Amino acid sequence: MHRAVFAIVAATAGAVCGAAWAQSDFELADRNHDGKVDLQEFIEREVEVFYFDDANKDGRLTFEELSGVDPARFHAADKNGDGSLSLDEFLAARTIDFQNADQNGDGWLSPAEVSAAK
Ligand SMILES: [Ca+2]
Ligand SMILES: [Ca+2]
Numbered sequence: 238m239h240r241a242v243f244a245i246v247a248a249t250a251g252a253v254c255g256a257a258w259a260q261s262d263f264e265l266a267d268r269n270h271d272g273k274v275d276l277q278e279f280i281e282r283e284v285e286v287f288y289f290d291d292a293n294k295d296g297r298l299t300f301e302e303l304s305g306v307d308p309a310r311f312h313a314a315d316k317n318g319d320g321s322l323s324l325d326e327f328l329a330a331r332t333i334d335f336q337n338a339d340q341n342g343d344g345w346l347s348p349a350e351v352s353a354a355k
């Protein structure tokens with residue numbers, strides 16, 4: 238089931254938001270501590286990241302708020318071209334990042350896959 242969702246999302250945009258994951262991020266995201274991060278865990282973590290990075294708390298991330306992001310990736314994620322990312326736009330882009338990082342396609346990210354994705 239996840240595969241189908243991935244295929245649809247992957248067809249619509251490139252990866253975005255080049256914020257690299259540190260090892261501590263992996264441990265934060267792996268909520269059930271099974272040594273793997275599934276998409277649900279990943280998205281829950283990214284929702285927190287979204288609100289953390291939203292410095293002015295307006296529910297949108299601007300280019301300035303996403304310090305260090307690749308401009309091309311930011312614009313690819315900004316589907317409606319309003320110059321900021323809504324939570325939906327942000328999560329759609331990060332879902333693609335998850336898929337790209339999941340090298341063996343098993344639906345989980347291992348620490349090695351997260352490291353390789355940086
Ligand atoms: Ca887990
Ligand atoms: Ca904002």
Ligand SMILES: [Ca+2]
Pocket residue numbers: 314315316317318319320321322323326
């Ligand atoms: Ca937008």
